[in-house]
Amino acid sequence: MVYTGYVSNGLQNAEETAWVPYGDPNDWSHGLAVYDGLELMSGNEEELQPSLNRVMKNIDYDLAMKHPLEHTWTLWHLENDRTKRWAEMLVDVTSFNTVEDFFSVYYFVKPPSDLKIFNDYMVFKKNIRPMWEDDTNKNGGRWILLLDKASRTYIDKMWHDLLLCMIGECFQHSDEICGVVINVRNKANKLSLWTKDSRNVEAILSIGRQIKELLHLGIMEIQYQVHKDAMVNHGPNVNAIYTL
Numbered sequence: 357m358v359y360t361g362y363v364s365n366g367l368q369n370a371e372e373t374a375w376v377p378y379g380d381p382n383d384w385s386h387g388l389a390v391y392d393g394l395e396l397m398s399g400n401e402e403e404l405q406p407s408l409n410r411v412m413k414n415i416d417y418d419l420a421m422k423h424p425l426e427h428t429w430t431l432w433h434l435e436n437d438r439t440k441r442w443a444e445m446l447v448d449v450t451s452f453n454t455v456e457d458f459f460s461v462y463y464f465v466k467p468p469s470d471l472k473i474f475n476d477y478m479v480f481k482k483n484i485r486p487m488w489e490d491d492t493n494k495n496g497g498r499w500i501l502l503l504d505k506a507s508r509t510y511i512d513k514m515w516h517d518l519l520l521c522m523i524g525e526c527f528q529h530s531d532e533i534c535g536v537v538i539n540v541r542n543k544a545n546k547l548s549l550w551t552k553d554s555r556n557v558e559a560i561l562s563i564g565r566q567i568k569e570l571l572h573l574g575i576m577e578i579q580y581q582v583h584k585d586a587m588v589n590h591g592p593n594v595n596a597i598y599t600l
């Protein structure tokens with residue numbers, strides 16, 4: 357199999373991605389060559405096999421070869437640049453909607469522990485921008501986990517595990533989830549899961565309990581903060597409306 361459609365940096369929009377067995381499925385003179393020995397048909401015999409031809413052409417190669425995710429997700433990267441405003445620092449890196457594409461993106465980019473201070477990764481459902489002002493986020497908040505004295509391996513593992521739980525729809529209230537963010541900071545790295553409605557107590561608490569359970573956090577505390585509060589307060593001054 358060849359993985360086609362990759363641009364030189366290895367990233368692209370998920371919609372453009374295709375696993376194509378042995379090249380372009382429409383190119384039968386080439387495609388049939390790989391069945392060497394089986395001699396299904398070749399060249400001019402193509403029209404003698406109209407039904408087979410039709411079936412083969414109708415196969416959805418993407419779905420046949422890849423495992424679709426429930427949603428399309430977008431990876432964003434924020435790199436600190438003092439000459440820019442916050443929103444201008446956000447870069448939409450790529451989107452993916454299959455397990456295979458997720459892993460090709462995940463292993464292509466640096467792990468969070470290799471990022472410079474004041475860099476962030478965000479993975480959000482497509483069409484939700486990773487900012488408080490987005491319509492889906494504006495009434496929401498985030499469960500936040502401070503990874504202050506954590507080792508590099510632990511930071512990367514937490515990022516990996518929370519990301520997988522999110523895109524794998526492990527949460528009972530996964531419809532409330534907007535995305536996940538990791539902030540690489542001097543004082544403490546922050547891992548957070550953004551949800552869309554800070555008034556949905558049942559969903560928030562359920563998601564919080566599941567974060568603790570799925571990430572095996574034990575006695576490590578997580579706090580839920582409302583975005584509207586984070587817009588006007590900073591750091592420890594942002595009120596935690598729930599703590600687990």
Ligand code: MGP
Pocket residue numbers: 442443486487488489539541589590591592
């Ligand atoms: P931060 O990157 O979320 O946390 O916010 P950091 O750097 O640990 O700072 P602290 O305030 O939590 O201690 C840093 C700054 O980035 C904020 O004060 C805002 O100026 C800006 N910022 C962060 N976010 C998530 C947003 C956002 O969604 N929208 C806008 N407009 N600015 C944001």
